Amino acid sequence: AFEAWAARGANGGETDNRGIAAEVLALREERAKLLGYADFASYKLETEMAGTPDRVRELLMQVWEPARAQALRDAAEMEEMLREDGINDTLQPWDWRYYAEKRRRALHDLDEAELKPYLQLERMIEAAFTCANRLFGLEFKPLDVALYHPDCRAWEVTRNGEHLAVFIGDYFARASKRSGAWCSAMRSQAKRPKVETPIVVNVCNFAKPSKGKPALLSYDDARTLFHEFGHALHQILSDVDFGSVSGTSVARDFVELPSQLYEHWLEVPRVLEEFATHAETGAPMPKALLDKVLAAATFDMGFQTVEYVASALVDLEFHSGAAPGDPMARQAEILRGIGMPQAITMRHATPHFAHVFAGDGYSSGYYSYMWSEVMDADAFAAFEEAGDAFDPATAEKLERFILSKGGSQEAEDLYTAFRGRMPGVEALLRGRGLAA
Numbered sequence: 034a035f036e037a038w039a040a041r042g043a044n045g046g047e048t049d050n051r052g053i054a055a056e057v058l059a060l061r062e063e064r065a066k067l068l069g070y071a072d073f074a075s076y077k078l079e080t081e082m083a084g085t086p087d088r089v090r091e092l093l094m095q096v097w098e099p100a101r102a103q104a105l106r107d108a109a110e111m112e113e114m115l116r117e118d119g120i121n122d123t124l125q126p127w128d129w130r131y132y133a134e135k136r137r138r139a140l141h142d143l144d145e146a147e148l149k150p151y152l153q154l155e156r157m158i159e160a161a162f163t164c165a166n167r168l169f170g171l172e173f174k175p176l177d178v179a180l181y182h183p184d185c186r187a188w189e190v191t192r193n194g195e196h197l198a199v200f201i202g203d204y205f206a207r208a209s210k211r212s213g214a215w216c217s218a219m220r221s222q223a224k225r226p227k228v229e230t231p232i233v234v235n236v237c238n239f240a241k242p243s244k245g246k247p248a249l250l251s252y253d254d255a256r257t258l259f260h261e262f263g264h265a266l267h268q269i270l271s272d273v274d275f276g277s278v279s280g281t282s283v284a285r286d287f288v289e290l291p292s293q294l295y296e297h298w299l300e301v302p303r304v305l306e307e308f309a310t311h312a313e314t315g316a317p318m319p320k321a322l323l324d325k326v327l328a329a330a331t332f333d334m335g336f337q338t339v340e341y342v343a344s345a346l347v348d349l350e351f352h353s354g355a356a357p358g359d360p361m362a363r364q365a366e367i368l369r370g371i372g373m374p375q376a377i378t379m380r381h382a383t384p385h386f387a388h389v390f391a392g393d394g395y396s397s398g399y400y401s402y403m404w405s406e407v408m409d410a411d412a413f414a415a416f417e418e419a420g421d422a423f424d425p426a427t428a429e430k431l432e433r434f435i436l437s438k439g440g441s442q443e444a445e446d447l448y449t450a451f452r453g454r455m456p457g458v459e460a461l462l463r464g465r466g467l468a469a
Contacts (some may be wrong), residue, residue: 035127038430042384103335154248160308216264224275263295289405331466
């Protein structure tokens, strides 16, 4: 089953994407050279915060080494568990999640089935809204309006009685919807040539409950809800002249900062204490369970970081230098060169790496989640240094320098204005539990 899943787009016939990947890479190289660049990565990164392939490579390798070391330590422990089960073999990629879950239960005694009743969709929406109110003074009032699907809901967003935006939540999976989660703007904020307030949509794919039952989320689902709402706040709080640079119309490696930063508020203990209430009894999550949730936040982070960074490095190297005639051979060469652990695969293998090959959005840019995470870890540290996750002065600076500015100024200048400096990787490594 694992091998079939991993081989999507590489099974021969009309659905095989390997030849298409090679053609796309060659055309990108040709385009870059026609425009006077050494390679596609140099062309694509010129307008991003990172600026050059070397800066991206430096960041990724700073994270790669400690992540790989942690993943190898975890693999050794799971290999012992494998042998205890009577399997005289090395740990394989299809073994990892099974033994990681067994190890998680042994270390943290955390069962998702026990956790889910405390993560009701309604309460998590309320939590996201309440955090936005405490940070930025936003109010959310339900709207009774016709929308594009009966499952969608809408709220008017105001502050001090002033209309700022309309927010639409489209939370449940259905056959006509593609997978994943995202934020879109039906209308972006602008002041010129006329005043336009944003209409923002968060789309998710949570399991729809049977009639009369509450929708329950996994912890990852709850984090996704906060993540996408962080993007929505970037749109809602935008305050620029032109729609072309408002909201999330920023450098690719800056756009994930508001969304990844907002995830931190889900893990603020008092937020879970207030909003993680049992679907049947209404009781708050027991402190012992809350402590287990927070303690498990960095579990298996070596694996998660390795599979992501490997994909980001392959994307970068595909577009640095000459385009490979055989992308699969080049992928294998890159992974050997960085010492990819045998029991972990790339998060996205080349034949189904849609971020990179379904369009130019993330080509040479898949690293941007990590670049943004370096900033989001450092940005949340500003609240921690202030001694309050809802510190008003820090929240005001976050809105003034980051959330309201869109792409109207250089991203590096905006972050430096907010924090006084650019960040290093230290806060990220601490946040992922990978610091020495």
